[in-house]
Amino acid sequence: xxxxxxxxxxxxxxxxxxxxxxxxxxxxxxxxxxxxxxxxxxxxxxxxxxxxxxxxxxxxxxxxxxxxxxxxxxxxxxxxxxxxxxxxxxxxxxxxxxxxxxxxxxxxxxxxxxxxxxxxxxxxxxxxxxxxxxxxxxxxxxxxxxxxxxxxxxxxxxxxxxxxxxxxxxxxxxxxxxxxxxxxxxxxxxxxxxxxxxxxxxxxxxxxxxxxxxxxxxxxxxxxxxxxxxxxxxxxxxxxxxxxxxxxxxxxxxxxxxxxxxxxxxxxxxxxxxxxxxxxxxxxxxxxxxxxxxxxxxxxxxxxxxxxxxxxxxxxxxxxxxxxxxxxxxxxxxxxxxxxxxxxxxxxxxxxxxxxxxxxxxxxxxxxxxxxxxxxxxxxxxxxxxxxxxxxxxxxxxxxxxxxxxxxxxxxxxxxxxxxxxxxxxxxxxxxxxxxxxxxxxxxxxxxxxxxxxxxxxxxxxxxxxxxxxxxxxxxxxxxxxxxxxxxxxxxxxxxxxxxxxxxxxxxxxxxxxxxxxxxxxxxxxxxxxxxxxxxxxxxxxxxxxxxxxxxxxxxxxxxxxxxxxxxxxxxxxxxxxxxxxxxxxxxxxxxxxxxxxxxxxxxxxxxxxxxxxxxxxxxxxxxxxxxxxxxxxxxxxxxxxxxxxxxxxxxxxxxxxxxxxxxxxxxxxxxxxxxxxxxxxxxxxxxxxxxxxxxxxxxxxxxxxxxxxxxxxxxxxxxxxxxxxxxxxx
Numbered sequence: 001x002x003x004x005x006x007x008x009x010x011x012x013x014x015x016x017x018x019x020x021x022x023x024x025x026x027x028x029x030x031x032x033x034x035x036x037x038x039x040x041x042x043x044x045x046x047x048x049x050x051x052x053x054x055x056x057x058x059x060x061x062x063x064x065x066x067x068x069x070x071x072x073x074x075x076x077x078x079x080x081x082x083x084x085x086x087x088x089x090x091x092x093x094x095x096x097x098x099x100x101x102x103x104x105x106x107x108x109x110x111x112x113x114x115x116x117x118x119x120x121x122x123x124x125x126x127x128x129x130x131x132x133x134x135x136x137x138x139x140x141x142x143x144x145x146x147x148x149x150x151x152x153x154x155x156x157x158x159x160x161x162x163x164x165x166x167x168x169x170x171x172x173x174x175x176x177x178x179x180x181x182x183x184x185x186x187x188x189x190x191x192x193x194x195x196x197x198x199x200x201x202x203x204x205x206x207x208x209x210x211x212x213x214x215x216x217x218x219x220x221x222x223x224x225x226x227x228x229x230x231x232x233x234x235x236x237x238x239x240x241x242x243x244x245x246x247x248x249x250x251x252x253x254x255x256x257x258x259x260x261x262x263x264x265x266x267x268x269x270x271x272x273x274x275x276x277x278x279x280x281x282x283x284x285x286x287x288x289x290x291x292x293x294x295x296x297x298x299x300x301x302x303x304x305x306x307x308x309x310x311x312x313x314x315x316x317x318x319x320x321x322x323x324x325x326x327x328x329x330x331x332x333x334x335x336x337x338x339x340x341x342x343x344x345x346x347x348x349x350x351x352x353x354x355x356x357x358x359x360x361x362x363x364x365x366x367x368x369x370x371x372x373x374x375x376x377x378x379x380x381x382x383x384x385x386x387x388x389x390x391x392x393x394x395x396x397x398x399x400x401x402x403x404x405x406x407x408x409x410x411x412x413x414x415x416x417x418x419x420x421x422x423x424x425x426x427x428x429x430x431x432x433x434x435x436x437x438x439x440x441x442x443x444x445x446x447x448x449x450x451x452x453x454x455x456x457x458x459x460x461x462x463x464x465x466x467x468x469x470x471x472x473x474x475x476x477x478x479x480x481x482x483x484x485x486x487x488x489x490x491x492x493x494x495x496x497x498x499x500x501x502x503x504x505x506x507x508x509x510x511x512x513x514x515x516x517x518x519x520x521x522x523x524x525x526x527x528x529x530x531x532x533x534x535x536x537x538x539x540x541x542x543x544x545x546x547x548x549x550x551x552x553x554x555x556x557x558x559x560x561x562x563x564x565x566x567x568x569x570x571x572x573x574x575x576x577x578x579x580x581x582x583x584x585x586x587x588x589x590x591x592x593x594x595x596x597x598x599x600x601x602x603x604x605x606x607x608x609x610x611x612x613x614x615x616x617x618x619x620x621x622x623x624x625x626x627x628x629x630x631x632x633x634x635x636x637x638x639x640x641x642x643x644x645x646x647x648x649x650x651x652x653x654x655x656x657x658x659x660x661x662x663x664x665x666x667x668x669x670x671x672x673x674x675x676x677x678x679x680x681x682x683x684x685x686x687x688x689x690x691x692x693x694x695x696x697x698x699x700x701x702x703x704x705x706x707x708x709x710x711x712x713x714x715x716x717x718x719x720x721x722x723x724x725x726x727x728x729x730x731x
Contacts, residue, residue, distance in 0.1 A: 021151040028147030033140040040136060041113060044129045048115035051076070051089060052127040055117055073100045086132040091117070093125045109133040190291035193277075196284045198223050198246060210270070210291055212263035223289070228261040229254070232269070242289040245274035249284060260291065269295040311385040313363055314370035322384035322392045326437070326444035329396050333439045340396040340437040341403040344451035345373075345410070347389035348429030348463045353419065355622030361421045365428070372417055376409040392448065400436070400468070407432050407466045415464065429464030431455050436469075456543075485540035489524070493549055497525045500557055500728040505696060505716040506706065512694060512715050515573040519611070519718065520558055521725050522550070522579075547581035552593055554578060559601040561729055566607070577609045577639060582616035586623050591630050598634070605635035609660065613641045617656060628657055639696070644684050653691060661688040663714070665699030671708050682712050689713070 054076045073091055088103040088110075112130035116123045190207030194200055199222055203215035211218070211226060218226050229238050244252040254272040261267055270291050277286040309321035317325070332338050347369070354362030366389065373391065374383055382394040395403050411430060419426045433454025441447050450469045458467035492498055505517040524532040541547050558565070558578060566574045584590050598605060610631065617624045617640060628638050639660035640653075644667055663684050667677045681697065688695045697709045700719035709717050 017154070021154045023151075024154050025144075025147045025151035028150060029140050029144035032143030033136060036136045036139050037111070037133075040111060040131065040133075044111065044113035044131060045115065047087075047089075048113050048127045048129040051129070052115040052117050055091070055127065074102055084131075086134075088130045090128045090130075091125060092128065094123060099125070106130050106132050109137070111136075188293065190293075192223070192226075192242075192289045192291070193286060194223060194242065194246075194289070195286045196246065198243060198287070200226060201286070207291060210260060210262060210268060210293060212266070229258050229270075229272075230261060232257050232259050240274070240289065241272040242274040242287050245276045245289075246284065246287045249276045249278065249282075251275045268293055269298045314367055314385050316370055316374075316391075317382060317384040319384065319386045319392070322382060322386065322394065323444045323448070325382045325394055326447055329394060329437050330441045330444065330447070332396075333437055333441060337439060338397055339399070339439070340394065341398050341400065342435055342437055342447050342451045343393040343395070343403075343407060344386075344433040344448065344455040345391040345393065346431050346455050346459065347391075348431055348459070349426075350389040350428055351619045352621065353421075353426045353428065355620060355624075357421050357424070357426070358622075361419075364421065365419050365426075368419065369414065369417070369428070369430075372413050373410055376413055377406060381406075392451075394437075396437075400434075403434060404466065407434060411464065411466065431458035431463050432466045433458055434466060434468050485537050486544045486546065488526075489537055489541055489546050489550070491527075492524050493546075493553060497527070498550075498553060498557075499523045499525050499531070500554070501725040502728045503718060503725050504723040505718045506700070506722040507715070508706070508710045508717055509713065509715040513573075515575055516569055517575045517577065517609075517696075517716060518569070519577040520554060520579070520728065522554060542581065542583065545583055547583040548587045548590065551580055551584040552590070555594060556597055558728075559597045559603050562601060562603055562607075565728065574607055575609055575637070576607060577611050579611045579641065580616075582612075582620055585612060585616060585620050585627050591627060594631065594636075595634065606637075608635075609637040609639055611639045611641045611662065614643050614664075621656075625656060632657060642698075643688075644680060653687075659694060660696055661693045662696045662698055662718075665697075665719070668697045668705065668709070668719075669699040669701060672704055678708070678712075681709075681714070685712055685714050 090101045114128040117125040190210045193202035241252040273290040384392040435450040454467045454469035501521040637659040696716040700717035702721045
């Protein structure tokens with residue numbers, strides 16, 4: 001088992017403490033003995049020299065006989081300097097023979113030092129001074145005891161006192177290191193540490209997994225050899241941010257565009273965060289690189305970006321992305337003088353398929369048509385679904401001739417397309433409006449609006465055709481006039497400047513009973529008090545989706561005055577007919593609005609009849625049927641207005657639960673002179689009666705027409721010959 005860092009540190013401290021203690025124990029007496037012995041040796045040498053110099057005069061005087069003057073030599077020895085206790089001085093001739101001595105011979109261990117005797121320059125003998133070592137030995141023993149004490153004290157100071165604190169510090173350091181290692185081992189980000197040259201010295205498991213190699217294989221290799229990073233957009237190799245951090249001694253990163261090519265050839269989207277490692281003096285000692293795997297994040301980001309710019313049903317770009325591309329095309333046209341074309345396309349007959357076959361069929365039809373249209377355009381073109389059954393097409397860098405070819409190919413492809421659903425074949429058309437994108441173009445919405453206007457005229461001209469936008473003064477004036485009507489309508493709604501009129505019906509058949517019928521008519525009152533007929537403002541209201549607000553205003557006004565209206569028209573019973581637009585039929589909130597107003601004003605629902613035109617019913621068949629059924633559940637009746645103008649409506653009439661058929665006035669107004677119109681009126685009246693409907697003939701302008709209608713068997717007549725429009729609410 002590998003010892004822990006605290007155990008290692010304890011062992012080192014113990015060895016260090018013991019070493020120092022041993023040095024103190026043995027060093028102190030050794031040093032003390034050495035110093036005492038050295039001092040004693042120097043002292044004896046000094047005394048030997050002094051005594052030798054004292055004998056020199058005698059030797060010079062008696063050069064041949066000095067060695068025989070023993071008494072004289074002893075006197076000199078005893079005198080200079082005086083002998084101490086435990087000292088013994090001897091004089092020897094040059095042959096080593098003792099001539100004389102002073103003091104007592106030393107017993108036990110001793111030390112002696114000598115000095116030569118000179119006769120001129122010739123050594124003729126020597127003086128030897130000896131003394132006992134007992135004092136040195138005594139001091140050494142004392143020093144040994146002191147050294148043992150000091151060594152024990154040092155051991156105590158170095159080991160027993162700080163060891164607890166050092167162990168605590170080492171334990172904390174060990175725990176911090178262990179926590180750091182566990183953290184680095186467990187995090188999902190790859191962490192690499194290098195020396196100051198960029199050579200790898202550490203690699204956590206997450207980094208090993210990202211790179212595809214182990215630390216054992218990569219240790220001490222340069223980061224440039226380990227990491228292969230590429231730019232996602234250019235696919236070119238890029239340098240790791242770690243080198244920038246090392247070179248600049250500042251944090252560095254690479255975010256949003258880098259990918260890592262692993263050693264097992266995986267491409268991983270990564271983000272780099274690099275920081276330099278500096279010591280306390282600010283000197284570079286290495287660097288740390290953190291690699292985050294952001295593959296899933298970038299994939300989701302790309303998916304969100306795609307969803308933000310594309311239609312989820314068809315996969316085409318959406319309106320916002322289309323407008324941005326149109327804006328860029330305008331910029332290119334202004335800078336590069338490069339023109340293009342923009343097409344606004346609206347499907348013809350889509351609502352019929354959507355209402356009769358269901359929304360799933362409608363969605364599938366849009367998907368298939370988007371593929372068919374995409375196959376007719378160039379790869380450089382931008383095809384978008386703008387909403388509902390509307391499409392946009394940007395032909396960048398395309399002239400009008402080529403644009404016409406592309407538009408006609410779309411018309412042909414859609415015309416030849418048959419949509420099969422639940423065993424039934426359906427066909428649709430497409431109306432295309434085209435306008436130019438030039439350096440004179442200003443805003444994307446203006447260009448799209450131009451193409452939308454052209455598409456509108458394509459529908460007005462018979463549908464399933466191409467119409468080129470012509471910005472002539474008359475059309476521009478009409479469009480501006482239409483826009484101005486929008487503001488006037490909104491102002492009239494806010495200021496309650498609408499007025500209600502009515503027109504009664506004449507009963508022609510006894511089976512209808514005595515109940516009186518009247519139709520509500522709408523007028524706008526200008527700021528100057530002028531009465532404005534609906535034919536002037538309805539087109540703008542329909543085009544800019546203001547009809548639901550107008551219809552709700554009418555319903556609220558009629559219901560709020562309903563009891564006064566019934567009182568003004570007698571007690572024989574009253575049926576009030578209110579017209580509804582196609583936009584209101586498709587408004588999900590209308591039915592709830594009607595129910596709320598019925599409750600608010602306590603309305604007898606059997607006295608209310610809503611009118612919808614044949615065109616609205618056919619185009620919004622499912623929505624119309626659902627709306628009618630929901631209203632009939634609470635007692636409201638329904639009439640089909642302008643009946644007979646659609647060739648296919650008889651096939652739908654059996655399935656629409658209406659109570660009244662209003663024969664279109666185009667057949668009635670010429671019934672005196674035109675046999676075909678009379679025959680059509682008779683046919684519609686007969687079929688209506690067969691289906692159990694009550695018939696009403698519009699445009700009964702005079703008494704002869706009324707008489708013919710009575711002869712045919714129509715139930716009600718309505719027109720100027722019966723009653724001219726009159727204000728509904730008396731002021």
